[in-house]
Amino acid sequence: MTESIPATVLVADDDPNVREMTRRALSEAGIETVEAADGIEALSQFNAINPDLILLDVSMPRMSGLEVCQKIRSSALGKDVPIVIITGRGDSSAIENGFSAGATQYREKPLNWQLLAKDVQYCLRSSAAFRNLRRQEDRLRYLAYYDPLTSLPNRRCFNERLSEMIGNASQTGDGFSLMFIDLDHFKRINDSVGHELGDKLLIEIGQRLQNELRKDDVVGIKHSNLPESIEDGTNVSRLGGDEFTVLLPSVKDEAAAARVASRILERLSAPVELDGANPVVTPSIGISIFPNDGLTADELIRSADVAMFSAKEEGRACFKFHRASTSTDEALDKLHLEEELRDSLAKDLLDMHYQPQIDAGSGRVVGLEALVRWPHPERGMVSPMEFIPVAEESGQIVELGQWVMRRVVSDMKRWDKSECAAAGIRVCINVSPLQFSQSDLPDWIDTFLREAGMPADRIELELTESAIMADTHVNIEKLTRLKDMGLGLAVDDFGTGYSCLQYLTRFPIDTLKIDRSFVNDLASAEGAAIVDAIVSMAHALKLNIVAEGVEDEQQRAVLVRKGAHQLQGFHFARPIEASDVPEIVSKRFETSTVRAI
Structure with a gap:
């Protein structure tokens, strides 16, 4: 049976008596302390030990507690750590400034040594609960935006990225291309090799698409609404089943799009080695170009989808561009x-x-x-x-x-x-x-x-x-x-x-x-x-x-x-x-x- 690791609290105060009394009070509750006598030392200790909680005196030499609080909050490690500022009695301006600097709570001097440990334990429990919620949020957002099989962006992420690209392109006057890729006879292949190998085949197709598009200046797209921890800028998405999409922000005309599509056709049509099986899968690709084939996400997707079906009707294993109708009936x-x-x-x-x-x-x-x-x-x-x-x-x-x-x-x-x-x-x-x-x-x-x-x-x-x-x-x-x-x-x-x-x-x-x-x-x-x-x-x-x-x-x-x-x-x-x-x-x-x- 393993014992839980005791919490570590950084105590930053220029009064040695306060630090000693704090150490004793927390030690009796099984909480370890690390001390700092001024603001500079407090920052150094924070970076060295990454404490679970900080008790921070407002008035300290070399650097005030408020400055320390701001610097910790601006660092990657200090975004969520609870910081309790310690102020003189009735110092309302220091309290207000402390919260503005990023403090979690405040306490007034003189501290109640009998209640301090319970107070710190409550803050630690609240912090742990918040971190757990944060992890749940990150997990939820990752699952909401990424396909669990291929780790590629999913349909929701693709739709938001496409809308964002349309907004940017509308402002700059640039164009871009969208490819809709459907694997030919995938169900037949999936039934012949089994669903487990079929999943491995989809993973391989996703990796081939990513690797092929990294070979030149076809850049990825950053999506502003995703957390940095899961944003990779990729421009390949899996919509579901055997359907993939590719966004090509630097490909603005049919000639350039045709070159990329030809490479994708060649790369995806190569045999795949899967546990002794060597299935050959070919793609049918439909291509639409902004703004010629649509001004909205729905229009561009529909245009690429129609073009993809045209590719299938012409024998599959090829790519087709959308050819717009001049009908105004829909409008x-x-x-x-x-x-x-x-x-x-x-x-x-x-x-x-x-x-x-x-x-x-x-x-x-x-x-x-x-x-x-x-x-x-x-x-x-x-x-x-x-x-x-x-x-x-x-x-x-x-x-x-x-x-x-x-x-x-x-x-x-x-x-x-x-x-x-x-x-x-x-x-x-x-x-x-x-x-x-x-x-x-x-x-x-x-x-x-x-x-x-x-x-x-x-x-x-x-x-x-x-x-x-x-x-x-x-x-x-x-x-x-x-x-x-x-x-x-x-x-x-x-x-x-x-x-x-x-x-x-x-x-x-x-x-x-x-x-x-x-x-x-x-x-x-x-x-x-x-x-x-x-x-x-x-x-x-x-x-x-x-x-x-x-x-x-x-x-x-x-x-x-x-x-x-x-x-x-x-x-x-x-x-x-x-x-x-x-x-x-x-x-x-x-x-x-x-x-x-």
């Missing part, structure tokens, strides 16, 4: 949809549906998510995936968001008045990034709820990660105001963006919603690991956890076992009309068979 239809949405909003022709949220323990309906629907007189039921982007691009999303809140509150008041089972239930309302960015959002909600006579604690606002991370300082203030009003706050689609733990702990949120993409991928090691990391972080931060997109009993059982508090998805109920809500809320879902009783 005209989009314009008509925008006009029809504006007319439907004005005439109150939209409708609200509600999807129940089930308590994982009791099986009771404890909340509803409000989902807007558009029953079009000619188009039929228009999918939100179709009209929400149109509303966002045209700016109608703000008006649509206000319409949704009015309709939801109207439905809630009708349930309350009828004294049915749905009376008093809480409803979650999605808030778009554009709506959340409006400076008057808290004022509008406050005024509306007061006039409607609806308690704010009956409403929970669902916000995306990207929305709250856009301007953290301003958004923390806005979220705090909304929270003070009594509104519940949830982060929707959590794990798909770039939440940073230091901000997540500062946002006054109540709920994390696990994105349906992770729930759908629960059967894979990657999906399960991401859900584990999210649940662990939420539990540590004492947040409610809602898993959305639950579609079968296996997913339900796994999520309950992992610690999700509430579940939502087609496995329980599809979104229903307001008139059907009282009936479903009155029922209880059995946690084993998930049937309403």
Whole structure:
């Protein structure tokens, strides 16, 4: 049985009596100390021993404690170490300056020697818990951005990098190329050599792509939202299965792209030695070039995908460029949809549906998510995936968001008045990034709820990660105001963006919603690991956890076992009309068979 290594505390104080008394107090608790008599010595000792905690006197010769604190915080080793500054009694300016310099806590002289050890032990436990959360965050972000099989960037990372490249290229006027690579007859090869060797083949293909693209000036792309520890600047991604993409920021025309594609074809078509088997795999490659083949990520991906299918139709093992159509039908239809949405909003022709949220323990309906629907007189039921982007691009999303809140509150008041089972239930309302960015959002909600006579604690606002991370300082203030009003706050689609733990702990949120993409991928090691990391972080931060997109009993059982508090998805109920809500809320879902009783 191994014994735990005792914690080490750096005690920096120019008074030898204080250092000695501190040493004695901490020694009795099994805590080792290293001493420093001035600021310069404190920095030297810190770099030498990397202590678990620092007790730092503000007033010291050669270098003040505040300067020492700033220098430690600016170093790689000192970002997370707890620093407790020691000040003279009532020295409020020193306390304020200490926190500005990066101090974790402060204590006033004279120190209470009887409580000092317990105080330090509490700080050490808090620091250990924070470091564990940090590790969970790093693990979550790595799994969210990288493919666990090949260690290449995954689809999510590729999409963000592509969007970033488009933004940069739009400003500079440069072009770049995108290659969409699909392995020919991979399923046949996978079935013949077995899935284990098939995985090894995919790893080999990924390595060959990376090695080939390192041979010349085809540079990688740095992605600003990823932590430095996992950012490698690679420009090869695996989207899933046997699909890979390559981003070529320095390749701006077809001639240059053709040279790179030819090399890739030759390299990937060479036989692979895999445990005695020698499978030969060939790629079909589709190429699109910005800005000629698209101005958005979706357009460029679609163009490259269409070109890839053209390569397969011409016999495979070749590359093709996208040839754009001059048709304007799609643009005209989009314009008509925008006009029809504006007319439907004005005439109150939209409708609200509600999807129940089930308590994982009791099986009771404890909340509803409000989902807007558009029953079009000619188009039929228009999918939100179709009209929400149109509303966002045209700016109608703000008006649509206000319409949704009015309709939801109207439905809630009708349930309350009828004294049915749905009376008093809480409803979650999605808030778009554009709506959340409006400076008057808290004022509008406050005024509306007061006039409607609806308690704010009956409403929970669902916000995306990207929305709250856009301007953290301003958004923390806005979220705090909304929270003070009594509104519940949830982060929707959590794990798909770039939440940073230091901000997540500062946002006054109540709920994390696990994105349906992770729930759908629960059967894979990657999906399960991401859900584990999210649940662990939420539990540590004492947040409610809602898993959305639950579609079968296996997913339900796994999520309950992992610690999700509430579940939502087609496995329980599809979104229903307001008139059907009282009936479903009155029922209880059995946690084993998930049937309403």
